[in-house]
Amino acid sequence: MTPSARPFPEAAREALADPQLRRNLRKATTHIRNRRAVVVGERDDWQELREAGRRIKAQAVRHLDRHLEDLERSVTARGGTVHWARDAAEANAIVARITREAGSREVIKVKSLATDEIGLNDALAGHGIAAIETDLAELIVQLAEDRPSHILVPAIHLNRMEIAEVFRRHLPGEGELPSDPQLLAAAARRFLRAKFLSVGVGVSGANFAAADTGTVCVVESEGNGRMCTTLPDVLITVMGIEKVVPRFADLEVMLQLLPRSSTGERMNPYTSLWTGVREADGPRAFHLVLLDNGRTHALADEVGRDALHCIRCSACLNVCPVYERTGGHAYGATYPGPIGAILAPQLAGLGDHADLPWASSLCGACYEVCPVKIDIPAILVHLRRRVVAEGGEGHGRLDPERAAMAVLGRVFRNRRRYETAQKAARLGAWPLSKDGRIERRLPGPLAGWTAVRDLKAPPAQTFRDWWRASGRSGRDGDR
Amino acid sequence: MRVALFITCFNDTLFPETGKAAVGLLERVGCDVEFPLEQTCCGQMHANSGYGEDALPLVRRFVDVFEGHDAVVSPSGSCVAMVREQYAALAKEAGDAELLRRVEALGPRVFELTQFLADELGVEDVGATFPHRVTYHPACHALRALGIGDAPLRLLRNVAGIDLVELPQAETCCGFGGTFAVKNADTSAAMLTDKLRAVLDTGAEVVCSADNSCLLHVGGGLSRQRAGVRAMHVAEILASR
Numbered sequence: 001m002t003p004s005a006r007p008f009p010e011a012a013r014e015a016l017a018d019p020q021l022r023r024n025l026r027k028a029t030t031h032i033r034n035r036r037a038v039v040v041g042e043r044d045d046w047q048e049l050r051e052a053g054r055r056i057k058a059q060a061v062r063h064l065d066r067h068l069e070d071l072e073r074s075v076t077a078r079g080g081t082v083h084w085a086r087d088a089a090e091a092n093a094i095v096a097r098i099t100r101e102a103g104s105r106e107v108i109k110v111k112s113l114a115t116d117e118i119g120l121n122d123a124l125a126g127h128g129i130a131a132i133e134t135d136l137a138e139l140i141v142q143l144a145e146d147r148p149s150h151i152l153v154p155a156i157h158l159n160r161m162e163i164a165e166v167f168r169r170h171l172p173g174e175g176e177l178p179s180d181p182q183l184l185a186a187a188a189r190r191f192l193r194a195k196f197l198s199v200g201v202g203v204s205g206a207n208f209a210a211a212d213t214g215t216v217c218v219v220e221s222e223g224n225g226r227m228c229t230t231l232p233d234v235l236i237t238v239m240g241i242e243k244v245v246p247r248f249a250d251l252e253v254m255l256q257l258l259p260r261s262s263t264g265e266r267m268n269p270y271t272s273l274w275t276g277v278r279e280a281d282g283p284r285a286f287h288l289v290l291l292d293n294g295r296t297h298a299l300a301d302e303v304g305r306d307a308l309h310c311i312r313c314s315a316c317l318n319v320c321p322v323y324e325r326t327g328g329h330a331y332g333a334t335y336p337g338p339i340g341a342i343l344a345p346q347l348a349g350l351g352d353h354a355d356l357p358w359a360s361s362l363c364g365a366c367y368e369v370c371p372v373k374i375d376i377p378a379i380l381v382h383l384r385r386r387v388v389a390e391g392g393e394g395h396g397r398l399d400p401e402r403a404a405m406a407v408l409g410r411v412f413r414n415r416r417r418y419e420t421a422q423k424a425a426r427l428g429a430w431p432l433s434k435d436g437r438i439e440r441r442l443p444g445p446l447a448g449w450t451a452v453r454d455l456k457a458p459p460a461q462t463f464r465d466w467w468r469a470s471g472r473s474g475r476d477g478d479r
Numbered sequence: 480m481r482v483a484l485f486i487t488c489f490n491d492t493l494f495p496e497t498g499k500a501a502v503g504l505l506e507r508v509g510c511d512v513e514f515p516l517e518q519t520c521c522g523q524m525h526a527n528s529g530y531g532e533d534a535l536p537l538v539r540r541f542v543d544v545f546e547g548h549d550a551v552v553s554p555s556g557s558c559v560a561m562v563r564e565q566y567a568a569l570a571k572e573a574g575d576a577e578l579l580r581r582v583e584a585l586g587p588r589v590f591e592l593t594q595f596l597a598d599e600l601g602v603e604d605v606g607a608t609f610p611h612r613v614t615y616h617p618a619c620h621a622l623r624a625l626g627i628g629d630a631p632l633r634l635l636r637n638v639a640g641i642d643l644v645e646l647p648q649a650e651t652c653c654g655f656g657g658t659f660a661v662k663n664a665d666t667s668a669a670m671l672t673d674k675l676r677a678v679l680d681t682g683a684e685v686v687c688s689a690d691n692s693c694l695l696h697v698g699g700g701l702s703r704q705r706a707g708v709r710a711m712h713v714a715e716i717l718a719s720r
Contacts, residue, residue, distance in 0.1 A: 013665045321652045325669045359663060361656025361670070362527060364623035377624075378568070384529030385572075405525060409533035412488065412520040413540065422492050437702055448664020452671065453699030456493055463491040463498035467514050472502075 005332030005352060008359045012326040021157055025327050028156045029318045035264025036315060036369070043260070052253045054373040057309035060245050064299065067211040067244045068290060074214025078276020080286040085238075088118035091291050095120060095203060095236055096127040098287050102234045104129070104200045110218060110225035111135030112205025113312055114238045114291055116148060117334040117347075120203070131203070132195050134224040136188050143170040149328030149336065151314035152262050157327050160184065192224060202228035202283065206239035207258065207311065209288070210248040215275045216288065217251060219258060219268045226272050235274075235283035240291050242308040254311065257371035261313035294347030303382040307342045309372045314339075316366035316376060322359055331356060338366035342379045350387060357383040401445075419464070426458040433457035480600075482510040483548035485589065487558045488520040494691045500718035501554045501592055507718075508602050517544045523561040526569060528658050535573055538566050542581045550599070551589040554714050556621025556689045559591045564624050591621055592714055593689055597630040603637050609719045610640030614683040616674070616697065618690035619652050631689050631713045638716060644681045648673070655696035671700045678708060687711045 005011075015021060040046050060067055072082040085091035099107055107124065109115065109131055121131040121142070133142040137155040141148050144166045148154030155163065164179035167187050171177075174187045204225065208217040216237055218225055229235055245254065259268040277286045299305050317323045317337030328336035333344035333353050341356040357380045366376040388402070411421045432438045438455040441447065449455060461469075482505055486498045505512050522537030541562065545551045553559050563586045570579035596602050615635060621627045635643055654660065654670025674697060678686045686701070688694050691712055698710030 009663050009665065012663065016665050016669050321654065321670050322663075322666055326666055357529075358659070359666075361619070361652050361654060361659045361667070363619035363652035363656070365619075365650075365652070368623055381527055381529075381565075384527070385531045388529035389532075401528075402530075405528065405530045405533055409525060409530070409536070412522070413536050415517050415519060418488070418519045425492060437699075439703070445661050448661055448667070449699070451664065452668045452703060453696065454702040455699060456695055458492050459495060461495055463486050463495035464514070464516060466495055466499060467502075467516075472512075472514070 008330060008332070008355050011330040011332060012359070015326045015330045020159070020162075021327055022325065024157055024159050025324055028153060029324045032153075032264055033318045036261060036318065037264075039260045039264055039266055040369075049253060049257055050371055050373050053257045053311075053371055054309065056245055056250045056253060057311070057372050058306075061242060061299065061305060061308050063246075064241060064244070067246055068241055070211035070246075071209055071214060071244050071288075072290075074211065075276060075286075075288050076214075078214050079278075080214065080276040080288055083287060083289045085289050085291045085293070087293050088123075091118050091238055091289050091293070092120055092123035094287075094289050095238065096124055096129060098234065098236055099124070099129050099201050100127065102201050102285075104234075106130045106132060106195070106199045107201045107203045107236075108132050108134050108195050108199045108228045108232065109138070110202070110204035110228045111138050111154070111220065112203070112238065113151060113334060114205045114240050115203060117240075118238070118291065118293060120238070132192075132199070134192050134195070134228055135220070136185065136222060136224070139188060139192070140166055143167070147329060148334075150317060151312050151335065151337070151339075152317075153314075157329070192227075196224075196227040196231050200232050201234045201236065202232040204229055204235065204237045206237050206243050208245050208251060208254055209239060209243055210251065211244050211246050213248045213275055215248055215273050217255075218272045219255070220270045220272075221263060221268060223270050226270050229272050229274060230282050233283055234285045234287070236287045236289065238289045238291055240293070241295050242310075258311055258313055261311075261315040261369065261371040294349060297349045298343070298346040301346065301382075301386075304342065304346050304379055304386075306374050307339070307346055307379060309374050310339050310343065311372060312339075313371055315369040315371065319365040319369050320360075321363060321365070322361065326359075331359065338376045338380075339374070342374075342376055342383060345383060345387075350383075350390060354387045357381075357387060419462075422458070422462050426460070429457040480510050481549060482512055482595075483545055483551045484512055484514045485518060485521075485545065485551050485553035485558070486514070487553060487555045489558075489695075490554060490691055493695065494712065497554050497691055497712040497714050500712065500714040501552070503718045504592070504596065504605055504714060505552065507605060508596065508600055513548070515544050515548075521558045521561050522569075523558055523565075524657055526561065526565055531569055531572060535569055538569055538582065539578060541566075542578070542585055545589070546581060546585050549588065550595070551585075552592055552595045553589070554592045554689070554712060555691065556591045556618050556625050556627060557692055559589055560620040560624035562586060562589045591625060591627050591630075591689060593631040593634055593717075594625070594627040596717075597633050603633045605634060605637070605717050607637075607717045607719050608639040609716050611685050612642040612644060612681075612683045613685045613687055613716065614644050614646040614678060614681040615649070615713070616646055616653060616678070616686055616688045616693060617649055618688050618693045621689045622650060627689065631687075634717055635687075635713065638719075641716075644683055646681060646686075647677045649677075651677075653693050653697050655693050657692070660696060667696075671696060675700050675704065675706070679706060683708060685709045685711050685716070687713045687716055689713050 522534035525534035566582040
């Protein structure tokens with residue numbers, strides 16, 4: 001669930017001061033980043049694959065209405081039931097009702113961002129239903145009453161010592177557990193196995209759903225997800241409407257792009273595909289909840305809508321220099337990192353998370369690795385413009401930044417004003433500077449800069465003064 | 480060849496030495512350099528900070544000033560990327576088809592300095608001498624938005640006496656990012672710290688880049704730490720003899 005977000009700069013400052021977090025993040029992101037680079041590097045056709053992936057998602061999103069109706073028909077024809085949810089409250093109510101009707105007080109869950117986004121676990125708890133996360137990292141985060149901080153690796157902010165402490169405290173009978181990874185996994189297995197064999201309702205998200213066949217696809221590493229999609233009598237899948245792909249054959253491209261980009265594997269260990277229900281195999285009832293929850297807001301933005309192409313691989317998080325230092329919690333949203341900075345505000349109709357488009361240096365590393373070529377820097381800049389134009393997030397009419405930008409805009413529109421401003425900058429800096437630099441800490445907007453850096457003072461002669469004095473002025477293009 | 484120098488407001492005001500070096504280099508390789516004095520700012524700060532409306536008149540101004548020139552060369556990968564990669568989007572957003580046509584005609588004739596020398600003119604040895612240990616930081620916009628590749632390195636490798644050392648994690652952003660360094664000053668500082676550590680680990684006397692905006696940031700950090708390492712634009716190294 002989206003917690004009430006603190007401004008990013010403030011949350012980031014706190015995260016930056018945590019040396020354990022910095023070390024955990026650096027270690028984990030560097031590791032995944034390097035693995036990705038190796039397996040992507042071995043494909044000569046990687047750029048063609050990316051382009052194919054981009055086209056599939058662009059087509060899916062452009063004709064979303066048609067593909068969703070196709071998907072509904074296909075799923076229904078194979079014995080499934082399709083539900084449409086406008087927002088989180090509707091989706092949560094649907095899942096709670098189905099669970100109650102199945103006579104269950106518990107659900108076992110496949111790792112799913114869509115259900116994090118709608119705060120399903122808390123909503124179910126309100127109905128007296130316990131949701132048990134079965135993805136190892138999600139379980140750790142759930143037991144610790146913490147929040148996921150990464151799309152793929154929800155507990156990336158914790159190391160194994162910290163995880164052992166969580167297990168010792170929260171898993172029954174594991175009070176003496178050492179911090180050995182194998183023993184930690186075994187403890188989780190003991191706890192989860194009992195749940196797999198007893199709980200009657202499974203809840204999943206979806207990586208893809210093929211409109212032509214009605215097939216839902218979930219990829220994972222542990223096999224715990226497959227337990228949830230095959231053992232219970234009732235399976236409920238909550239998927240964002242943008243997860244539909246037109247054809248089953250599109251998975252051929254997507255299943256090559258996703259594991260290489262996310263875990264840095266050529267192929268992920270478990271790919272589960274199911275189509276409706278079958279007698280004497282798997283769940284007897286299958287419910288597909290199609291979730292909007294702000295996606296149609298994003299769809300209405302011709303530039304921003306490309307964020308809906310995201311396949312949640314998290315490659316952009318792992319290469320992002322901002323994410324690597326602040327971690328995911330600083331973003332205050334279900335979707336952190338570069339993709340979160342363009343997706344979270346759009347899902348909220350720019351009403352929330354409107355400072356996230358500025359949580360980027362626009363270095364472009366995210367765009368370079370995105371498997372479906374989402375131009376994240378361009379969308380960040382576009383959203384900054386929208387937020388400023390709509391007067392949100394401290395960009396009201398009387399905002400000092402807006403006033404300063406307007407003044408500078410006027411200065412740059414006129415050569416004489418520009419040259420006067422150059423002189424003024426030099427004169428303004430002169431009393432503050434020594435040996436060509438400003439070493440003291442300045443107040444106001446430059447406080448952050450001068451806290452850790454000297455500021456170069458404008459030298460006595462501008463370039464254009466030199467040019468005019470150099471005898472070249474006859475060739476200055478002043479026609 | 481006649482070339483118009485697009486100095487950028489930033490270099491004009493804060494880094495005139497880079498402009499002088501660029502003029503010297505271009506003249507050395509036989510270019511006839513012009514400097515249209517009407518030029519001011521390309522509008523990048525406005526456009527990237529969310530003030531597209533304020534950027535638009537600067538886009539028009541840039542096109543008015545430079546479209547009569549066959550080649551426009553600038554010692555800033557970032558500002559060239561603005562012209563090449565963002566002008567069209569701004570014109571489209573404004574619904575100005577005539578402006579779009581003009582920026583699409585001009586964009587491909589605007590070059591980053593090292594790219595112009597190495598790839599357009601095919602000159603990789605500019606006859607420079609610089610007997611110092613140097614490491615090169617590839618500025619993000621030059622590297623990713625513009626794709627200048629290793630043009631600066633090819634030029635630097637031919638400098639006499641230079642001891643060019645590779646920068647670890649070279650392609651990681653230094654943390655400048657324009658107003659990012661002010662709005663998210665703490666995160667920017669954390670990124671800077673890691674970049675400075677990488678620079679210091681090389682034992683270089685000079686860290687260079689094709690963008691003075693990164694160098695204002697990196698150089699400001701080195702100066703504050705009294706690190707004894709100088710930040711210099713690539714052009715100034717290439718102009719040394």
